[in-house]
Amino acid sequence: MTAFSLNPEQIAWCAELRTLGDERLRPLAEKGEPGRVNRPLVEALGELGLLDRLFAGEGPGDRAGGATSGALGLCLLRESLAYACTEAETALALQGLGAHPVAAYGSARQREQWLAPARAGHSVAAFALSEPGAGSDAAALALRAAPDGPSAWRLTGEKCWISNAPEADFYTVFARTTPGAGARGVTAFLVPADRAGLTGTPLDMLSPHPIGALAFDGVTVTGEDVLGEPDRGFRVAMTTLNRFRPSVGAFAVGMAAAALDATLAHTAQRDAFGGKLKDLQAVAHQVAEMATRTEAARLMVHAAAAAYDRGEPDIAQRAAMAKLLATEAAQYVVDAAVQLHGACALQRGHLLEHLYREVRAPRIYEGASEVQRSIIAKELYSGPSG
Incomplete structure (x- = not known):
């Protein structure tokens, strides 16, 4: 059920994605090592053409169109994969980010050398923004890009909490080129992983996907490595974050939907107090609340994505609202599902044990819930009546 009125093509595509996730991608995910990049899984995403969908319409030669394209298509893709295989969804999203x-x-050379293999799943990408002292406050970046000639810099400093690090093949790195200029003095660089002076270490995290720290010891970059303008x-x-924030909400909605469906099945068949769990009003009302929050989150995510595709001016506010509502709702739904399942949901390998570990991180990454509230408030007060 969805009140967003998805058309038949979109509904069929979501069903196809769930099947692909369950039958083609989950077996590969189960063979992967927690905390490590699963390259066979990334390659499968490329072979299935799913990585291509992340970039349609984003550069020269890319054409966007159709009911399953754009930001809404990305949300449907992430939600459907998350429902069936969170590892596949995460691998896809990290590659896109x-x-x-x-x-x-990127320049034509950068796109040919790095984007083409990333779209095919043959190379792994990473988004290196966060630092030990600058996570949510992205404008406070300290990684220094010191001038080294007329069109070159040396990167010195650290990045932390970087997904796909230290195993990625290349990194989009954000560094400070003009001290004291805040957000105006940051430059984006494409840095190959084998660049001299770049090292990394893995971090052992609650969520099973790969995250690491990077150290830059005088790493040389030139004008050819700049993404956009200095x-x-x-x-x-x-x-990039505005493009992907609504789809973080879609990831959360997919997990919430999986937890909800597991709870419906469990409470309908579990014997308790002379009947089924679903016959207890306290349980039925809890499930109704779970379903309502999941659907409300789905609607806001879809609305934000559709607004992005239409080029509406309030994207930042809509994206923040969608991520905030969806990630908080998913946390509630998964936690309630664990409670209604009881001890069995705490066993290693149970779907809900897996979702319980996965669902916590989205409330922090790509802007914590508190940051999303600040973005929303800033946009509200900067409006006509602010």
């Missing part, structure tokens, strides 16, 4: 700046701002890198970062 890391390579989108190349698709949108000192305009904050725009590159925000454009």
Whole structure:
């Protein structure tokens, strides 16, 4: 059920994606090692043409169109994959986040050398924005790009909480080229992983996808490595985040829907107090609340994505609202599902044990819930009546 009135093509595509996720991608995900890049899974996403969909219409030669394209198509893709295989969804999203700046701002050479293999699943991309002292406050970046000649810099500093690090093949790195200029003094660079002076270490996180830290010890970059324009890198970062924030909400909706369906099945067949769990009013009302929050989140995500596709001016506010509502709702739904399942949901390998670990991180990454509230408030007060 969806009140967004998806057309038959979109509904059929979502069903196809769930089947692909369950039958083609989940077996590959189960063979992967937690905390490591699953390259066979990334390659399968490329072979199935799913990575291509991340970049349609983002650069020269790319054509967007059709009921399953654009930001809404991305949300349907992420929601459907998340329902069936969160590992596949995460691998797809991380590839998109890391390579989108190349698709949108890269030169012809950068796109040919790095984007083409990323779209095919043959190379792994990463988005390197966060730092030990600058996570949510992206304008406070400290990674220094010191001038080294007329059109070259040396990168010195650290990045932290970087998905796909340290195993990615290339990184979109945001560094400070003009000290004291805040968001106006940041430049985006495409940095190959084998560049001299770049090292990384994996971090052991609650969520099973790969995350690491990067150290830059005088890493040389030149004008050919710049994405967009010098000192305009904050725009590159925000454009990418605004593109993907609603779809983070779609990831959350997919997890919530999976938890809801598991709960409906469990409470309908579980014997308790002379009947089924669903016959208890407290349980039925809880499930109704779970369903309502899931559907409300889905509608806001779809609305934000559709607004992005139409080029409406309030994208930042809509994207923030969608991510905030959906990730908070998913946390509630998954937690309630665990409670209604009881001890069995806490067993390693149970769907809900997996979702319980996965659902926590989206409330933090790509802007924590508190940051989304600040964005929303800023947009509200800057409006006509603000």
